[in-house]
Amino acid sequence: MHIREAASERHVLTVTVDNEAGILAKIAGMFTARGYNIESLTVADISEDHATSRITIVTVSPPAVIDQIIAQLDRLVAVHRVADLTELGPHVERELALIKVAGVGEHRIEALRLADIFRARPVDTSTNSFVFEISGSVEKINQFIALMREVGLVEVARTGVVAMTRGAVAG
Structure with a gap:
């Protein structure tokens, strides 16, 4: 008997990170290494002192994979905060x-x-x-x-x- 796979859902994630070289590569590499697809990716400096950036990632995956992505992003040292705007509401x-x-x-x-x-x-x-x-x-x-x-x-x-x-x- 085959276990039915959970339906993929589109999620918008925001990741607040240290604005330093290599952070984006680490995050993109994490997605690539695990076979997760990124549909959209934007990055911009968000602080007056240029120390913090905000990355917005749109990805489509089953809920369990979204939870894994968030947990893996949270473990990265340079990551301050991860938010799933799709789950947070409007x-x-x-x-x-x-x-x-x-x-x-x-x-x-x-x-x-x-x-x-x-x-x-x-x-x-x-x-x-x-x-x-x-x-x-x-x-x-x-x-x-x-x-x-x-x-x-x-x-x-x-x-x-x-x-x-x-x-x-x-x-």
């Missing part, structure tokens, strides 16, 4: 993307119309292309990219997810 997620679209005539007009609907703004313009900046949920950006494919998508650059708990409590 949180805000955003991503930024730059999307290059080429086209003339009706395709150009349609690209501008769609950008307006999605509140994407042109940050570079030429006679035959645009670079749009868009921020929002992963789903919003995915939908915008899908529509831009139909009017001349050339290139996409994405930042990865940043996230924070709602309310006054830190996540």
Whole structure:
């Protein structure tokens, strides 16, 4: 008899770490060594003295694996705090993307119309292309990219997810 595997779930983890060389490599190496996939990874300095960084990791795994990931991250010396925003409750997620679209005539007009609907703004313009900046949920950006494919998508650059708990409590 086969034991049914637990369904994988998407989780957003935030990891507060010392801002020093090699920390990100250790964390990424831990994921790689155990065969865990990282869907999105962002890192930024978050303290005035540049001593602390915040890493936001989006991963999809069964709950037991998420628990293992959190426990393993907690054991790393340079890690100050690990939070699973998915488990903590309501949180805000955003991503930024730059999307290059080429086209003339009706395709150009349609690209501008769609950008307006999605509140994407042109940050570079030429006679035959645009670079749009868009921020929002992963789903919003995915939908915008899908529509831009139909009017001349050339290139996409994405930042990865940043996230924070709602309310006054830190996540």
